[in-house]
Amino acid sequence: MQSLTINHHPVNFPNQALLQVDNLRKSFILHQQGGINLSVLEGVSLSVNAGECVALSGTSGSGKSTFMRCLYANYRVDSGSIWVKHDEYWVDLCQLAPHEILAVRQKTIGYVSQFLRVIPRVPALDVAAEPLLELGIDIDVAYHKVKDLFHRLNLSERLWHLSPTTFSGGEKQRVNITRALAVDYPILLLDEPTSALDATNRQVVIELLQEKKAQGCALIGIFHDEEVRAQLCNRELIFGHDN
Numbered sequence: 253m254q255s256l257t258i259n260h261h262p263v264n265f266p267n268q269a270l271l272q273v274d275n276l277r278k279s280f281i282l283h284q285q286g287g288i289n290l291s292v293l294e295g296v297s298l299s300v301n302a303g304e305c306v307a308l309s310g311t312s313g314s315g316k317s318t319f320m321r322c323l324y325a326n327y328r329v330d331s332g333s334i335w336v337k338h339d340e341y342w343v344d345l346c347q348l349a350p351h352e353i354l355a356v357r358q359k360t361i362g363y364v365s366q367f368l369r370v371i372p373r374v375p376a377l378d379v380a381a382e383p384l385l386e387l388g389i390d391i392d393v394a395y396h397k398v399k400d401l402f403h404r405l406n407l408s409e410r411l412w413h414l415s416p417t418t419f420s421g422g423e424k425q426r427v428n429i430t431r432a433l434a435v436d437y438p439i440l441l442l443d444e445p446t447s448a449l450d451a452t453n454r455q456v457v458i459e460l461l462q463e464k465k466a467q468g469c470a471l472i473g474i475f476h477d478e479e480v481r482a483q484l485c486n487r488e489l490i491f492g493h494d495n
């Protein structure tokens with residue numbers, strides 16, 4: 253393995269690590285409220301290995317979602333680094349140009365957000381197959397993967413060719429999960445992936461995520477559901493004022 257960033261700074265992480273966060277700081281400046289500086293992440297560090305699942309825990313407002321958004325490069329950080337193993341290189345997400353971030357999202361980091369963004373008239377099958385098609389996967393192979401996941405997640409076949417605009421919360425969540433799980437991302441970020449699901453489908457999602465772990469995927473997520481945490485997570489990163 254070559255341990256180089258795209259800027260060619262050598263780094264040396266444990267062999268099994270896929271993600272390494274060092275001393276991450278993030279604050280918000282509240283422009284509408286007198287320019288108050290709200291410090292949310294004060295030096296968070298985390299290393300996640302292949303096949304591990306880390307739960308982000310802590311009280312409401314402690315910074316879990318902010319941290320997840322930093323890991324997906326949705327937020328610019330104040331300082332620190334987020335090293336990700338992308339192809340055979342280590343790259344620091346905090347230093348990448350926008351087009352490089354898109355490349356990392358396309359191949360390396362999948363994100364199951366809580367809510368599915370839907371476009372009217374695009375059927376569920378195409379919404380879920382889109383990330384595979386963007387990677388150049390053959391359309392029949394992509395549909396086959398998606399249909400298999402839809403079956404496992406008990407998404408009724410009569411919905412596959414409809415736009416998810418009118419779907420229930422749980423149906424939308426299962427389309428969203430399929431979108432992310434159809435691709436073999438080495439790293440998966442999960443924001444309450446089972447919040448809208450019944451017990452049966454929640455168990456299916458747990459099993460699918462266990463399979464991802466067994467394949468060497470690194471999972472980082474917010475799981476308010478204790479049962480999900482107990483079955484999936486190896487460790488917790490607890491957020492609070494001491495981060």
Ligand SMILES: Nc1ncnc2c1ncn2[C@@H]1O[C@H](COP(=O)(O)OP(=O)(O)OP(=O)(O)O)[C@@H](O)[C@H]1O
Nearest residue numbers: 280290292310311312313314315316317318319491
């Ligand atoms: N875009 C933003 N602008 C300003 N402040 C923000 C922004 N996003 C989050 N915050 C503040 O950062 C703090 C952490 O919020 P965050 O959503 O990360 O917490 P959380 O731990 O995910 O909470 P919850 O469990 O309630 O979802 C909160 O005090 C919140 O008000």
